[in-house]
Amino acid sequence: MADIQAVVFDIGNVLIEWQPERYYDRVIGQERRKAMFAQVDLHGINDLVDRGQNFRETIYAAAEDNPDWRDEIRMWHDNWLEMATPTIGHSVRLLRALRKAGVPVFALTNFGIQTFDLAEPVYPFLKEFDRRYISGHLQEVKPGHRIYEMVEQDCGIAAESLLFADDRADNIATAAARGWQTHLFEHPQGWADRLVAEGLLTPEAAQ
Template identity: 55%
Template sequence: MSNTPSAVIFDIGNVLIQWRPERLYAQIMPAEEMDRFFAAVDPHEMNDQIDRGAPFRETIYAHAEKFPEWANMIRLWHDRWIEMASPVIDDSVEMLRTLRANGVPCYALSNFGVESFAYAETCYPFLTEFDRRYISGHMRTAKPDAEIYQMVEADCGFSGPQLLFIDDKPENTAAAAQHGWQTHIFTQPAGLRTVLTDLDLPVP
């Protein structure tokens, strides 16, 4: 890590809120059947379309029609979505709030659908607390595409090492590093706390 950044950018899924679709399916399907389900219907590819702006319910229900054997399971991606996107990672949210309370601009940069994000806001009020929010569904591009990082820089006024980006996926932080951003691959709040401390950023 280098100099203290001017702003901090948070991913949401698995940084501020757990995103574990497999956890829901593991509760209702035997492990072998769940493996067959994910291999056969590739719901993460369907979710990527939503993250890039496709409609939430319509995309999932249309996908279900293609796979009659798994249709009920696929529709759960919409009908029980909030169970996949939970719970909040409280320590991470506390760090977000401490940074902002101390005058550090904090942004969200997340692969998230338009309607699913609006739904999440009704469940998780802290999602309204960012200084700016860059949601892939609205931007019609997604991490790790270079375009989304360029759009963030153009809008927020910071670039390169002025930005610290926190994400759980190495491919997303690698793409950010290509733009000169400082990055941290999130695995647990304790690791993030150490990074913020090392960069002379306020922590709770």
Template identity: 55%
Template sequence: MTQVQAVIFDIGNVLIEWQPERYFDRVIGPEKRRAFMAEVPFFAMMNRIDEGADFADQIEDTARSHPEWAQAIRLVRDRWCDLAQPAIPHSVRLAGALRERGVPVFILSNFGAGNFPTSQAQFPFLHGFDRYYISGRMKMRKPDPAIYAAVEADCRLPPETLLFADDRDENIAAAAARGWQTHLFTTPAGWADRLVAAGLLRREEAA
């Protein structure tokens, strides 16, 4: 296996839990949440933000288009820190252990340019990476092959030396198609095992 020269982390469901259904179940109840997500193009709104649309403006436009759900929609803007949380501690420790070993760690995430700084302020560990590839800043999102090409061009590392963890099959498949080493993230323990198998961490460092 080719030696890994950089490890790339997704954020949502790898470093920070992203389960908006759970949040809305808590604040408006499961029945209303199901109606809300059936009637409001919630994930399409988030995709536009991830592709570079202004965070606050996109939420306000969606709220105005769906006045009956405007209060719930605006919670995405007003309660972002409650929505995109908590951190996944074992994954955070793995990123730190890699840095301590001198392994470059990058972020490649579908995340809005406007709300990413809010999450960085909430979670200081998000300041501890060597390179950041945030889709909203780049105006493209996974699994568009162009975003992976942009990462390669910026970091100037051969694709086969990049090890990428993401929780979505389509994002992993797009990276693998470019020759990246990949790991479909399901649990931090599985990711730890992969990092140990790649010779990047010792077992005790990955605990």
């Protein structure tokens, strides 16, 4: 297996929890949330934002298209930071430990332009990557092959020398198909153990 020359982090559910359903369960109740999500493909609408469409315009247009849920859909925009929380602290420590060890660390994430602008001041570690590949700016999203190809072309590192952590199996599958080394993220300790096993971090640094 090739030596790892860079580690690539997904952001949502790897470094920051992203659970909109949890927010809606708290605010409008689980029963109403389930009814809304059954009628309105909010994650599909958010995919448009991740592809570079304007955040406010996209969400507000969806709200007008679904008047029965107008106020609730607008919450996706107006209260977005309450959905993208909290930080997964152990993962952030791993990011910083890798950089301290001299390992290049990249971000590869499905994230809108305006949503990333919202998150950056709240989560300073988002500024700490050596390179950032944000779908909204690239107008390509995971798990499509093109965004992975763009990473390879930009960083100049061979696919087999990239180690990528993501919480979604479909995103991991595309990376693996391109020859990347991969880790399906389920919890930060498992990711820490993988980084230690690869010789990128000592057990102490990975705590």
